[in-house]
Amino acid sequence: MRSEPRRGLSPAAVTLGLGSLGGALVLPWVIGSGYYLQLYTLAYVNVILALGLNIILGFTGQLALAHAGLFGVGAYTSALLVMRLGVSFWLALPISAAFAAVVGGAIGVSSLRLKGHYLAIATAGFGIIIYQIFANWISLTRGAAALSDIPVPTPLIVPGLVRITFETRTAIYYLILAATLLAVFVIWRLKYSRVGDALVAIREDEVAAEVIGVNTFRYKLLAFVLSACYAGAAGSLYAHYTRIIAPEMFHLFETVGSLLMVVSGGLGSIGGVIATSIFFTIAPEVLREVKDYRMVAYGALLVVVMVFLPEGVAGGIRRVRRWVQPRAKLEASVGPA
Protein backbone atom coordinates (compact mmCIF):
# COMPACT_ATOMS: atom_id res chain seq x y z
CA MET A 1 0.00 0.00 0.00
CA ARG A 2 2.06 2.91 -1.22
CA SER A 3 1.06 6.47 -0.59
CA GLU A 4 -0.14 8.67 -3.39
CA PRO A 5 2.82 9.70 -5.52
CA ARG A 6 1.88 13.36 -5.76
CA ARG A 7 -0.71 15.90 -4.84
CA GLY A 8 -3.00 17.73 -7.19
CA LEU A 9 -4.62 16.16 -10.20
CA SER A 10 -3.28 15.15 -13.57
CA PRO A 11 -5.00 16.66 -16.64
CA ALA A 12 -6.43 13.21 -17.36
CA ALA A 13 -7.97 12.99 -13.89
CA VAL A 14 -9.44 16.50 -14.19
CA THR A 15 -10.93 15.65 -17.58
CA LEU A 16 -12.36 12.40 -16.28
CA GLY A 17 -13.76 14.08 -13.16
CA LEU A 18 -15.41 16.95 -15.04
CA GLY A 19 -16.68 14.54 -17.69
CA SER A 20 -18.27 12.33 -15.04
CA LEU A 21 -19.79 15.36 -13.33
CA GLY A 22 -21.24 16.55 -16.62
CA GLY A 23 -22.54 13.08 -17.31
CA ALA A 24 -24.15 12.89 -13.85
CA LEU A 25 -25.82 16.28 -14.37
CA VAL A 26 -27.41 15.39 -17.72
CA LEU A 27 -28.14 11.76 -16.82
CA PRO A 28 -31.91 12.26 -16.22
CA TRP A 29 -32.27 13.64 -19.75
CA VAL A 30 -30.42 10.67 -21.17
CA ILE A 31 -32.01 7.78 -19.33
CA GLY A 32 -35.30 9.33 -18.20
CA SER A 33 -36.67 9.12 -14.67
CA GLY A 34 -37.29 5.38 -14.60
CA TYR A 35 -35.63 2.40 -13.04
CA TYR A 36 -32.09 3.26 -14.10
CA LEU A 37 -32.25 6.71 -12.58
CA GLN A 38 -33.32 5.09 -9.32
CA LEU A 39 -30.33 2.79 -9.58
CA TYR A 40 -27.97 5.70 -10.05
CA THR A 41 -29.54 7.52 -7.09
CA LEU A 42 -28.94 4.43 -4.99
CA ALA A 43 -25.42 4.22 -6.38
CA TYR A 44 -24.69 7.75 -5.11
CA VAL A 45 -25.90 6.78 -1.63
CA ASN A 46 -23.47 3.88 -1.82
CA VAL A 47 -20.73 6.29 -2.92
CA ILE A 48 -21.23 8.36 0.26
CA LEU A 49 -21.33 5.20 2.36
CA ALA A 50 -18.20 3.72 0.78
CA LEU A 51 -16.29 7.03 0.96
CA GLY A 52 -17.12 7.07 4.67
CA LEU A 53 -15.65 3.60 5.09
CA ASN A 54 -12.68 4.74 3.00
CA ILE A 55 -11.80 7.34 5.67
CA ILE A 56 -11.36 4.76 8.41
CA LEU A 57 -10.32 1.75 6.32
CA GLY A 58 -8.63 3.30 3.30
CA PHE A 59 -6.88 6.32 4.82
CA THR A 60 -6.34 5.06 8.35
CA GLY A 61 -6.05 1.30 7.73
CA GLN A 62 -8.51 0.25 10.45
CA LEU A 63 -11.02 -2.47 9.58
CA ALA A 64 -14.22 -1.23 11.22
CA LEU A 65 -17.24 -3.42 10.58
CA ALA A 66 -20.03 -1.43 12.23
CA HIS A 67 -20.51 0.68 9.11
CA ALA A 68 -23.83 -0.80 8.00
CA GLY A 69 -25.09 -0.42 11.57
CA LEU A 70 -24.14 3.27 11.60
CA PHE A 71 -25.83 3.65 8.20
CA GLY A 72 -28.92 2.25 9.92
CA VAL A 73 -28.54 4.63 12.87
CA GLY A 74 -28.69 7.52 10.40
CA ALA A 75 -31.65 6.03 8.55
CA TYR A 76 -33.75 5.26 11.64
CA THR A 77 -32.87 8.53 13.40
CA SER A 78 -33.90 10.60 10.41
CA ALA A 79 -37.06 8.64 9.64
CA LEU A 80 -38.22 8.61 13.26
CA LEU A 81 -37.47 12.31 13.82
CA VAL A 82 -39.55 13.21 10.78
CA MET A 83 -42.36 10.70 11.39
CA ARG A 84 -42.73 10.82 15.16
CA LEU A 85 -41.64 14.34 16.05
CA GLY A 86 -42.51 16.15 12.83
CA VAL A 87 -38.99 17.50 12.46
CA SER A 88 -38.18 18.88 9.02
CA PHE A 89 -36.00 16.66 6.82
CA TRP A 90 -33.48 19.48 6.50
CA LEU A 91 -32.97 19.40 10.25
CA ALA A 92 -33.24 15.62 10.52
CA LEU A 93 -30.44 15.07 7.97
CA PRO A 94 -27.70 16.87 9.95
CA ILE A 95 -29.04 15.56 13.27
CA SER A 96 -28.93 11.97 12.06
CA ALA A 97 -25.42 12.44 10.68
CA ALA A 98 -24.36 13.96 14.00
CA PHE A 99 -26.06 11.22 16.01
CA ALA A 100 -24.38 8.49 13.94
CA ALA A 101 -21.11 10.35 14.56
CA VAL A 102 -21.79 10.31 18.32
CA VAL A 103 -22.58 6.58 18.27
CA GLY A 104 -19.49 6.03 16.12
CA GLY A 105 -17.45 8.05 18.60
CA ALA A 106 -18.71 5.93 21.49
CA ILE A 107 -17.80 2.76 19.60
CA GLY A 108 -14.45 4.28 18.69
CA VAL A 109 -13.56 5.25 22.26
CA SER A 110 -14.13 1.69 23.44
CA SER A 111 -12.50 -0.13 20.54
CA LEU A 112 -9.91 2.04 18.79
CA ARG A 113 -7.21 1.32 21.32
CA LEU A 114 -7.22 -2.10 19.71
CA LYS A 115 -5.37 -3.09 16.61
CA GLY A 116 -6.38 -4.91 13.42
CA HIS A 117 -8.30 -8.04 14.22
CA TYR A 118 -9.34 -6.83 17.70
CA LEU A 119 -10.91 -3.77 16.17
CA ALA A 120 -12.61 -5.79 13.42
CA ILE A 121 -14.18 -8.12 15.98
CA ALA A 122 -15.14 -5.44 18.49
CA THR A 123 -16.80 -3.34 15.79
CA ALA A 124 -18.50 -6.46 14.40
CA GLY A 125 -19.87 -6.97 17.92
CA PHE A 126 -21.20 -3.41 17.98
CA GLY A 127 -22.67 -3.95 14.51
CA ILE A 128 -24.57 -6.97 15.84
CA ILE A 129 -25.78 -5.06 18.89
CA ILE A 130 -27.05 -2.18 16.72
CA TYR A 131 -28.84 -4.66 14.47
CA GLN A 132 -30.40 -6.39 17.49
CA ILE A 133 -31.70 -3.03 18.71
CA PHE A 134 -33.32 -2.28 15.33
CA ALA A 135 -34.84 -5.76 15.18
CA ASN A 136 -36.08 -5.96 18.76
CA TRP A 137 -37.04 -2.45 19.87
CA ILE A 138 -40.32 -2.96 18.09
CA SER A 139 -42.23 -0.11 19.71
CA LEU A 140 -39.71 2.28 18.18
CA THR A 141 -38.60 0.70 14.91
CA ARG A 142 -41.47 -1.74 14.20
CA GLY A 143 -38.76 -4.40 13.94
CA ALA A 144 -38.92 -6.80 11.03
CA ALA A 145 -42.29 -5.35 9.97
CA ALA A 146 -40.26 -2.43 8.54
CA LEU A 147 -40.76 1.28 8.89
CA SER A 148 -42.66 2.32 5.78
CA ASP A 149 -44.24 5.46 4.32
CA ILE A 150 -41.28 7.57 5.30
CA PRO A 151 -42.03 11.00 3.84
CA VAL A 152 -39.94 12.40 0.99
CA PRO A 153 -37.81 15.44 1.86
CA THR A 154 -39.89 18.53 2.54
CA PRO A 155 -39.66 21.33 -0.05
CA LEU A 156 -36.57 23.50 0.18
CA ILE A 157 -37.71 27.09 0.40
CA VAL A 158 -35.55 30.18 0.27
CA PRO A 159 -38.15 32.94 0.86
CA GLY A 160 -38.67 35.13 -2.16
CA LEU A 161 -36.16 33.15 -4.22
CA VAL A 162 -36.82 29.49 -4.85
CA ARG A 163 -39.06 26.67 -3.80
CA ILE A 164 -37.79 23.23 -4.68
CA THR A 165 -40.03 20.24 -4.13
CA PHE A 166 -38.82 16.66 -4.01
CA GLU A 167 -41.92 14.88 -5.21
CA THR A 168 -40.28 13.55 -8.37
CA ARG A 169 -37.55 10.95 -8.70
CA THR A 170 -35.52 13.40 -10.77
CA ALA A 171 -35.57 16.05 -8.03
CA ILE A 172 -34.36 13.54 -5.44
CA TYR A 173 -31.69 12.39 -7.87
CA TYR A 174 -30.27 15.90 -7.94
CA LEU A 175 -30.57 16.27 -4.17
CA ILE A 176 -28.57 13.10 -3.58
CA LEU A 177 -26.12 14.01 -6.34
CA ALA A 178 -25.52 17.35 -4.59
CA ALA A 179 -24.96 15.58 -1.26
CA THR A 180 -22.56 13.18 -2.94
CA LEU A 181 -20.57 16.02 -4.50
CA LEU A 182 -20.31 17.65 -1.07
CA ALA A 183 -19.13 14.33 0.38
CA VAL A 184 -16.54 13.96 -2.39
CA PHE A 185 -15.32 17.53 -1.90
CA VAL A 186 -14.91 17.11 1.87
CA ILE A 187 -13.03 13.81 1.59
CA TRP A 188 -10.84 15.25 -1.16
CA ARG A 189 -9.87 18.21 1.02
CA LEU A 190 -9.33 15.82 3.93
CA LYS A 191 -7.04 13.58 1.92
CA TYR A 192 -4.66 16.39 1.00
CA SER A 193 -4.67 18.03 4.42
CA ARG A 194 -2.35 17.56 7.40
CA VAL A 195 -5.06 15.40 8.97
CA GLY A 196 -5.06 13.20 5.88
CA ASP A 197 -1.28 12.87 6.14
CA ALA A 198 -1.58 11.86 9.79
CA LEU A 199 -4.21 9.23 8.97
CA VAL A 200 -2.09 7.73 6.20
CA ALA A 201 0.92 7.76 8.53
CA ILE A 202 -1.11 5.67 10.99
CA ARG A 203 -2.05 3.25 8.22
CA GLU A 204 1.50 2.82 7.05
CA ASP A 205 3.06 2.35 10.47
CA GLU A 206 1.23 3.19 13.65
CA VAL A 207 4.28 3.03 15.90
CA ALA A 208 6.30 5.26 13.58
CA ALA A 209 3.41 7.73 13.40
CA GLU A 210 3.31 7.87 17.19
CA VAL A 211 7.05 8.40 17.30
CA ILE A 212 6.95 11.39 14.94
CA GLY A 213 4.33 12.99 17.18
CA VAL A 214 0.97 11.92 15.75
CA ASN A 215 -1.55 11.40 18.54
CA THR A 216 -2.72 8.15 16.96
CA PHE A 217 -5.70 7.57 19.22
CA ARG A 218 -7.12 11.04 18.61
CA TYR A 219 -6.65 10.84 14.86
CA LYS A 220 -8.12 7.35 14.68
CA LEU A 221 -11.11 8.55 16.69
CA LEU A 222 -11.50 11.54 14.38
CA ALA A 223 -11.41 9.24 11.35
CA PHE A 224 -13.97 6.94 12.95
CA VAL A 225 -16.33 9.82 13.83
CA LEU A 226 -16.07 11.27 10.31
CA SER A 227 -16.65 7.86 8.82
CA ALA A 228 -19.75 7.40 10.99
CA CYS A 229 -20.95 10.87 10.02
CA TYR A 230 -20.83 9.88 6.34
CA ALA A 231 -22.68 6.66 7.10
CA GLY A 232 -25.34 8.57 9.07
CA ALA A 233 -25.90 11.13 6.32
CA ALA A 234 -26.09 8.36 3.72
CA GLY A 235 -28.63 6.59 5.96
CA SER A 236 -30.83 9.64 6.21
CA LEU A 237 -30.81 10.19 2.44
CA TYR A 238 -31.47 6.50 1.86
CA ALA A 239 -34.44 6.40 4.26
CA HIS A 240 -36.18 9.36 2.65
CA TYR A 241 -35.40 8.13 -0.82
CA THR A 242 -36.52 4.49 -0.59
CA ARG A 243 -39.18 5.47 1.99
CA ILE A 244 -39.01 2.07 3.67
CA ILE A 245 -36.35 0.71 6.00
CA ALA A 246 -36.02 -2.64 7.78
CA PRO A 247 -33.37 -4.02 10.15
CA GLU A 248 -32.11 -6.52 7.54
CA MET A 249 -30.79 -3.65 5.41
CA PHE A 250 -28.34 -2.75 8.15
CA HIS A 251 -27.13 -6.20 9.11
CA LEU A 252 -23.45 -6.63 9.90
CA PHE A 253 -22.89 -8.42 6.62
CA GLU A 254 -24.25 -5.55 4.57
CA THR A 255 -20.96 -3.84 5.44
CA VAL A 256 -19.38 -6.30 3.02
CA GLY A 257 -20.83 -4.39 0.06
CA SER A 258 -19.12 -1.15 1.11
CA LEU A 259 -16.01 -3.10 1.99
CA LEU A 260 -15.78 -4.54 -1.52
CA MET A 261 -16.34 -1.08 -3.04
CA VAL A 262 -13.46 0.36 -0.99
CA VAL A 263 -10.90 -2.40 -1.49
CA SER A 264 -11.64 -2.85 -5.19
CA GLY A 265 -11.57 0.91 -5.77
CA GLY A 266 -8.25 1.08 -3.97
CA LEU A 267 -7.77 1.76 -0.26
CA GLY A 268 -7.55 5.53 0.13
CA SER A 269 -8.40 6.27 -3.50
CA ILE A 270 -11.35 8.62 -4.06
CA GLY A 271 -11.95 8.29 -7.80
CA GLY A 272 -11.50 4.53 -7.71
CA VAL A 273 -13.98 4.08 -4.87
CA ILE A 274 -16.56 6.30 -6.59
CA ALA A 275 -16.24 4.21 -9.75
CA THR A 276 -16.48 0.84 -8.00
CA SER A 277 -19.38 1.99 -5.79
CA ILE A 278 -21.40 2.90 -8.86
CA PHE A 279 -20.31 -0.26 -10.66
CA PHE A 280 -21.20 -2.61 -7.81
CA THR A 281 -24.60 -1.00 -7.35
CA ILE A 282 -25.59 -1.13 -10.99
CA ALA A 283 -23.91 -4.27 -12.31
CA PRO A 284 -25.90 -6.83 -10.24
CA GLU A 285 -29.15 -5.16 -11.28
CA VAL A 286 -28.29 -5.02 -14.96
CA LEU A 287 -27.03 -8.58 -15.09
CA ARG A 288 -30.25 -10.10 -13.78
CA GLU A 289 -28.86 -13.63 -13.96
CA VAL A 290 -26.10 -12.85 -11.48
CA LYS A 291 -28.40 -11.08 -9.03
CA ASP A 292 -29.00 -14.26 -7.04
CA TYR A 293 -25.27 -14.80 -6.90
CA ARG A 294 -24.53 -11.25 -5.77
CA MET A 295 -23.26 -12.11 -2.30
CA VAL A 296 -21.39 -15.19 -3.54
CA ALA A 297 -19.67 -12.97 -6.09
CA TYR A 298 -18.98 -10.26 -3.49
CA GLY A 299 -17.27 -12.76 -1.23
CA ALA A 300 -15.22 -14.28 -4.03
CA LEU A 301 -14.29 -10.85 -5.40
CA LEU A 302 -13.04 -9.71 -1.98
CA VAL A 303 -10.57 -12.58 -2.02
CA VAL A 304 -9.61 -12.07 -5.68
CA VAL A 305 -9.02 -8.35 -5.14
CA MET A 306 -6.92 -8.90 -2.02
CA VAL A 307 -4.77 -11.52 -3.76
CA PHE A 308 -4.41 -10.09 -7.27
CA LEU A 309 -5.21 -6.38 -7.01
CA PRO A 310 -4.40 -5.32 -3.43
CA GLU A 311 -4.31 -1.65 -4.44
CA GLY A 312 -7.66 -1.84 -6.23
CA VAL A 313 -8.39 -0.43 -9.67
CA ALA A 314 -6.67 2.83 -8.74
CA GLY A 315 -3.44 0.95 -7.99
CA GLY A 316 -3.97 -1.18 -11.09
CA ILE A 317 -4.21 1.88 -13.32
CA ARG A 318 -1.07 3.35 -11.70
CA ARG A 319 0.74 0.10 -12.40
CA VAL A 320 -0.36 0.02 -16.04
CA ARG A 321 0.69 3.65 -16.51
CA ARG A 322 4.08 2.88 -15.06
CA TRP A 323 4.47 0.18 -17.70
CA VAL A 324 3.33 2.14 -20.72
CA GLN A 325 4.99 5.48 -19.93
CA PRO A 326 8.54 5.93 -21.17
CA ARG A 327 10.95 5.92 -18.28
CA ALA A 328 12.10 9.58 -18.54
CA LYS A 329 8.58 10.91 -18.79
CA LEU A 330 7.53 8.82 -15.83
CA GLU A 331 10.25 10.24 -13.65
CA ALA A 332 9.36 13.75 -14.74
CA SER A 333 5.69 13.23 -13.86
CA VAL A 334 6.33 11.58 -10.54
CA GLY A 335 9.12 13.89 -9.56
CA PRO A 336 11.97 13.13 -7.25
CA ALA A 337 11.02 10.77 -4.46
Next chain:
Amino acid sequence: MTERALVQLLSGLVTGSVYTVTALGLTMVYGILNLMNFAHGEVFMVGAYVGYFLASTYGASYPVAFLGAMLGAVLLGLLIEAVGFRPLRDAPQLAPLIASLGISIFLQNLALLVWSPTPRMFQTPYVNQVVHLGVISLSGQRVLVFVVSLLLIAALYVIVQRTALGKAMRATALDAEAASLMGINIRWVVVATFALGSALAGAAGALVGPIVLLSPFMGIPVILKAFAVVIMGGFGNIQGTIVAGFLLGIVESLAALALPSVYIDIIAFVMLIGTLLVRPTGLFAEHLEENV
Protein backbone atom coordinates in the same frame (compact mmCIF):
# COMPACT_ATOMS: atom_id res chain seq x y z
CA MET B 1 -35.22 -22.89 41.52
CA THR B 2 -31.94 -24.56 42.43
CA GLU B 3 -32.97 -27.47 40.24
CA ARG B 4 -33.49 -25.15 37.29
CA ALA B 5 -30.20 -23.43 37.99
CA LEU B 6 -28.49 -26.82 38.02
CA VAL B 7 -30.04 -27.74 34.67
CA GLN B 8 -28.89 -24.42 33.23
CA LEU B 9 -25.42 -24.95 34.66
CA LEU B 10 -25.14 -28.34 32.96
CA SER B 11 -26.51 -26.96 29.74
CA GLY B 12 -23.94 -24.17 30.05
CA LEU B 13 -21.19 -26.75 30.30
CA VAL B 14 -22.48 -28.39 27.11
CA THR B 15 -22.62 -25.10 25.17
CA GLY B 16 -19.31 -24.05 26.65
CA SER B 17 -17.64 -27.23 25.46
CA VAL B 18 -18.77 -26.44 21.90
CA TYR B 19 -17.56 -22.83 22.11
CA THR B 20 -14.24 -24.13 23.38
CA VAL B 21 -13.78 -26.70 20.62
CA THR B 22 -14.58 -24.11 17.93
CA ALA B 23 -12.46 -21.39 19.51
CA LEU B 24 -9.43 -23.68 19.92
CA GLY B 25 -9.10 -23.98 16.14
CA LEU B 26 -9.22 -20.20 15.81
CA THR B 27 -6.76 -19.51 18.56
CA MET B 28 -4.27 -22.06 17.21
CA VAL B 29 -4.28 -20.43 13.78
CA TYR B 30 -3.89 -17.08 15.48
CA GLY B 31 -0.96 -18.35 17.50
CA ILE B 32 0.88 -19.44 14.36
CA LEU B 33 -0.10 -16.80 11.81
CA ASN B 34 -1.22 -13.84 13.95
CA LEU B 35 -4.41 -13.88 11.90
CA MET B 36 -8.08 -14.22 12.61
CA ASN B 37 -9.95 -16.50 10.27
CA PHE B 38 -13.53 -15.29 9.74
CA ALA B 39 -14.25 -18.36 7.59
CA HIS B 40 -13.78 -20.71 10.56
CA GLY B 41 -17.54 -20.43 11.28
CA GLU B 42 -18.30 -21.72 7.79
CA VAL B 43 -16.01 -24.71 8.37
CA PHE B 44 -18.24 -25.43 11.36
CA MET B 45 -21.35 -25.00 9.20
CA VAL B 46 -20.05 -27.23 6.42
CA GLY B 47 -19.09 -29.85 9.01
CA ALA B 48 -22.67 -29.91 10.25
CA TYR B 49 -24.06 -30.26 6.72
CA VAL B 50 -21.60 -32.99 5.72
CA GLY B 51 -22.57 -34.95 8.83
CA TYR B 52 -26.24 -34.40 8.08
CA PHE B 53 -26.00 -35.57 4.47
CA LEU B 54 -23.90 -38.60 5.35
CA ALA B 55 -26.43 -39.64 7.99
CA SER B 56 -29.70 -38.76 6.29
CA THR B 57 -28.99 -39.20 2.57
CA TYR B 58 -26.42 -41.97 2.68
CA GLY B 59 -27.65 -43.66 5.83
CA ALA B 60 -24.29 -43.60 7.57
CA SER B 61 -24.23 -44.31 11.28
CA TYR B 62 -23.61 -41.30 13.52
CA PRO B 63 -19.95 -42.09 14.29
CA VAL B 64 -19.23 -42.44 10.55
CA ALA B 65 -21.07 -39.19 9.81
CA PHE B 66 -19.10 -37.53 12.60
CA LEU B 67 -15.74 -38.66 11.18
CA GLY B 68 -16.88 -37.71 7.67
CA ALA B 69 -17.75 -34.22 8.91
CA MET B 70 -14.28 -33.86 10.41
CA LEU B 71 -12.68 -35.00 7.15
CA GLY B 72 -14.82 -32.66 5.06
CA ALA B 73 -13.94 -29.80 7.39
CA VAL B 74 -10.22 -30.56 7.11
CA LEU B 75 -10.40 -30.48 3.30
CA LEU B 76 -12.30 -27.17 3.39
CA GLY B 77 -9.86 -25.70 5.91
CA LEU B 78 -6.88 -26.62 3.76
CA LEU B 79 -8.60 -25.10 0.73
CA ILE B 80 -9.23 -21.87 2.65
CA GLU B 81 -5.59 -21.77 3.69
CA ALA B 82 -4.39 -22.31 0.13
CA VAL B 83 -6.72 -19.77 -1.46
CA GLY B 84 -7.02 -17.00 1.10
CA PHE B 85 -4.03 -17.18 3.41
CA ARG B 86 -0.98 -18.61 1.68
CA PRO B 87 -0.95 -16.06 -1.19
CA LEU B 88 -1.18 -13.27 1.39
CA ARG B 89 1.60 -14.46 3.68
CA ASP B 90 3.66 -11.29 3.13
CA ALA B 91 0.81 -8.82 2.62
CA PRO B 92 -0.18 -6.27 5.29
CA GLN B 93 -2.32 -7.81 8.03
CA LEU B 94 -5.48 -6.18 6.68
CA ALA B 95 -5.36 -8.23 3.46
CA PRO B 96 -5.81 -11.77 4.86
CA LEU B 97 -8.37 -10.45 7.36
CA ILE B 98 -10.50 -9.05 4.54
CA ALA B 99 -9.87 -12.13 2.39
CA SER B 100 -11.09 -14.45 5.15
CA LEU B 101 -14.20 -12.30 5.57
CA GLY B 102 -14.71 -12.67 1.80
CA ILE B 103 -14.36 -16.45 2.01
CA SER B 104 -16.85 -16.49 4.86
CA ILE B 105 -19.46 -14.51 2.89
CA PHE B 106 -18.78 -16.62 -0.19
CA LEU B 107 -19.30 -19.93 1.62
CA GLN B 108 -22.44 -18.78 3.43
CA ASN B 109 -24.10 -17.66 0.24
CA LEU B 110 -22.90 -20.62 -1.76
CA ALA B 111 -24.44 -22.87 0.90
CA LEU B 112 -27.61 -20.80 0.63
CA LEU B 113 -27.78 -21.46 -3.12
CA VAL B 114 -26.78 -25.12 -3.00
CA TRP B 115 -28.51 -26.26 0.18
CA SER B 116 -31.41 -23.70 0.22
CA PRO B 117 -32.31 -21.55 3.21
CA THR B 118 -34.72 -24.18 4.56
CA PRO B 119 -33.54 -25.20 8.04
CA ARG B 120 -32.77 -28.91 8.27
CA MET B 121 -33.08 -31.28 11.16
CA PHE B 122 -30.12 -33.59 11.77
CA GLN B 123 -31.60 -36.69 13.42
CA THR B 124 -29.40 -38.99 15.47
CA PRO B 125 -30.40 -41.93 17.66
CA TYR B 126 -29.22 -40.00 20.71
CA VAL B 127 -31.43 -36.93 20.36
CA ASN B 128 -34.50 -38.55 21.90
CA GLN B 129 -32.72 -40.59 24.54
CA VAL B 130 -32.88 -39.16 28.01
CA VAL B 131 -30.06 -39.49 30.47
CA HIS B 132 -30.97 -39.10 34.13
CA LEU B 133 -28.43 -37.59 36.46
CA GLY B 134 -29.99 -37.58 39.92
CA VAL B 135 -32.83 -35.06 39.90
CA ILE B 136 -32.11 -33.70 36.44
CA SER B 137 -32.21 -35.19 32.97
CA LEU B 138 -30.47 -34.32 29.72
CA SER B 139 -30.87 -35.54 26.15
CA GLY B 140 -28.36 -38.20 25.12
CA GLN B 141 -27.02 -35.96 22.35
CA ARG B 142 -26.15 -33.22 24.84
CA VAL B 143 -24.28 -35.68 27.02
CA LEU B 144 -22.51 -36.91 23.91
CA VAL B 145 -21.59 -33.33 22.89
CA PHE B 146 -20.05 -32.73 26.29
CA VAL B 147 -18.14 -36.01 26.52
CA VAL B 148 -16.82 -35.95 22.95
CA SER B 149 -15.83 -32.28 23.28
CA LEU B 150 -13.85 -33.06 26.41
CA LEU B 151 -12.10 -35.91 24.58
CA LEU B 152 -11.29 -33.63 21.63
CA ILE B 153 -9.94 -30.93 23.94
CA ALA B 154 -7.81 -33.52 25.74
CA ALA B 155 -6.57 -34.96 22.44
CA LEU B 156 -5.61 -31.52 21.19
CA TYR B 157 -3.83 -30.77 24.43
CA VAL B 158 -1.80 -33.96 24.13
CA ILE B 159 -0.95 -33.20 20.49
CA VAL B 160 0.21 -29.69 21.30
CA GLN B 161 2.14 -30.55 24.47
CA ARG B 162 3.45 -34.06 23.83
CA THR B 163 4.12 -34.60 20.12
CA ALA B 164 6.86 -33.38 17.79
CA LEU B 165 4.24 -31.59 15.70
CA GLY B 166 2.96 -29.81 18.81
CA LYS B 167 6.45 -28.80 19.73
CA ALA B 168 6.98 -27.41 16.21
CA MET B 169 3.69 -25.53 16.47
CA ARG B 170 4.62 -24.02 19.82
CA ALA B 171 8.03 -23.03 18.53
CA THR B 172 6.51 -21.40 15.45
CA ALA B 173 3.99 -19.50 17.56
CA LEU B 174 6.80 -18.22 19.77
CA ASP B 175 9.10 -17.10 16.96
CA ALA B 176 8.50 -18.28 13.41
CA GLU B 177 11.85 -17.09 12.11
CA ALA B 178 13.88 -18.79 14.81
CA ALA B 179 11.81 -21.95 14.42
CA SER B 180 12.50 -22.03 10.71
CA LEU B 181 16.23 -21.60 11.38
CA MET B 182 16.01 -24.63 13.67
CA GLY B 183 14.85 -26.66 10.69
CA ILE B 184 11.09 -26.53 11.28
CA ASN B 185 9.13 -26.46 8.03
CA ILE B 186 6.84 -23.52 8.73
CA ARG B 187 4.61 -24.22 5.74
CA TRP B 188 3.81 -27.67 7.04
CA VAL B 189 3.20 -26.36 10.52
CA VAL B 190 0.70 -23.86 9.11
CA VAL B 191 -1.03 -26.56 7.06
CA ALA B 192 -1.16 -28.92 10.03
CA THR B 193 -2.56 -26.17 12.25
CA PHE B 194 -5.30 -25.35 9.75
CA ALA B 195 -6.08 -29.07 9.42
CA LEU B 196 -6.30 -29.59 13.18
CA GLY B 197 -8.33 -26.44 13.79
CA SER B 198 -10.73 -27.25 10.96
CA ALA B 199 -11.16 -30.83 12.18
CA LEU B 200 -12.23 -29.40 15.54
CA ALA B 201 -14.67 -26.98 13.89
CA GLY B 202 -16.14 -29.77 11.75
CA ALA B 203 -16.48 -32.00 14.80
CA ALA B 204 -18.25 -29.20 16.66
CA GLY B 205 -20.63 -28.79 13.71
CA ALA B 206 -21.48 -32.49 13.62
CA LEU B 207 -21.95 -32.53 17.40
CA VAL B 208 -24.19 -29.46 17.64
CA GLY B 209 -26.05 -30.07 14.36
CA PRO B 210 -28.54 -32.47 15.96
CA ILE B 211 -29.32 -30.01 18.79
CA VAL B 212 -29.88 -26.92 16.68
CA LEU B 213 -31.39 -26.54 13.22
CA LEU B 214 -28.97 -26.50 10.29
CA SER B 215 -28.89 -23.35 8.18
CA PRO B 216 -26.29 -21.73 5.90
CA PHE B 217 -25.86 -18.93 8.43
CA MET B 218 -25.46 -21.10 11.52
CA GLY B 219 -21.74 -20.31 11.61
CA ILE B 220 -22.18 -16.58 12.24
CA PRO B 221 -23.19 -16.59 15.92
CA VAL B 222 -20.73 -19.39 16.59
CA ILE B 223 -17.77 -17.59 15.03
CA LEU B 224 -18.55 -14.34 16.81
CA LYS B 225 -18.74 -16.14 20.14
CA ALA B 226 -15.58 -18.05 19.34
CA PHE B 227 -13.88 -14.70 18.67
CA ALA B 228 -15.07 -13.49 22.05
CA VAL B 229 -13.67 -16.64 23.66
CA VAL B 230 -10.34 -16.30 21.83
CA ILE B 231 -9.97 -12.71 22.99
CA MET B 232 -11.01 -13.46 26.57
CA GLY B 233 -8.65 -16.41 26.62
CA GLY B 234 -5.81 -14.24 25.36
CA PHE B 235 -5.02 -14.74 21.67
CA GLY B 236 -3.19 -18.00 21.03
CA ASN B 237 -3.42 -19.13 24.65
CA ILE B 238 -4.89 -22.65 24.71
CA GLN B 239 -5.52 -23.00 28.45
CA GLY B 240 -7.06 -19.52 28.58
CA THR B 241 -9.32 -20.37 25.65
CA ILE B 242 -10.59 -23.51 27.38
CA VAL B 243 -11.46 -21.60 30.56
CA ALA B 244 -13.03 -18.71 28.65
CA GLY B 245 -15.11 -21.05 26.46
CA PHE B 246 -16.70 -22.82 29.40
CA LEU B 247 -17.09 -19.52 31.24
CA LEU B 248 -19.04 -17.98 28.34
CA GLY B 249 -21.27 -21.05 28.02
CA ILE B 250 -22.08 -21.06 31.73
CA VAL B 251 -22.65 -17.29 31.98
CA GLU B 252 -24.99 -17.40 28.99
CA SER B 253 -26.97 -20.32 30.35
CA LEU B 254 -27.33 -18.84 33.82
CA ALA B 255 -28.28 -15.45 32.35
CA ALA B 256 -31.11 -17.21 30.53
CA LEU B 257 -32.76 -17.63 33.93
CA ALA B 258 -33.15 -13.89 34.28
CA LEU B 259 -32.98 -12.33 30.81
CA PRO B 260 -35.19 -12.63 27.72
CA SER B 261 -33.52 -14.73 25.03
CA VAL B 262 -32.88 -11.73 22.76
CA TYR B 263 -30.23 -10.45 25.14
CA ILE B 264 -28.40 -13.76 25.51
CA ASP B 265 -26.53 -13.35 22.24
CA ILE B 266 -25.33 -9.93 23.33
CA ILE B 267 -23.67 -11.28 26.51
CA ALA B 268 -20.69 -12.54 24.54
CA PHE B 269 -20.03 -9.06 23.15
CA VAL B 270 -20.49 -7.37 26.48
CA MET B 271 -17.95 -9.78 27.98
CA LEU B 272 -15.73 -9.30 24.93
CA ILE B 273 -15.80 -5.51 25.00
CA GLY B 274 -15.41 -5.52 28.78
CA THR B 275 -12.32 -7.71 28.46
CA LEU B 276 -10.89 -5.52 25.73
CA LEU B 277 -11.32 -2.43 27.85
CA VAL B 278 -10.11 -3.80 31.17
CA ARG B 279 -7.64 -6.50 30.18
CA PRO B 280 -7.03 -6.36 26.44
CA THR B 281 -4.50 -9.15 26.61
CA GLY B 282 -7.16 -11.58 27.80
CA LEU B 283 -8.10 -12.85 31.19
CA PHE B 284 -5.00 -15.01 31.50
CA ALA B 285 -2.34 -12.99 29.73
CA GLU B 286 1.18 -14.35 29.51
CA HIS B 287 2.89 -11.88 27.18
CA LEU B 288 1.58 -8.49 28.13
CA GLU B 289 3.26 -6.27 25.58
CA GLU B 290 2.88 -8.63 22.65
CA ASN B 291 -0.83 -8.56 22.00
CA VAL B 292 -1.70 -4.89 21.98
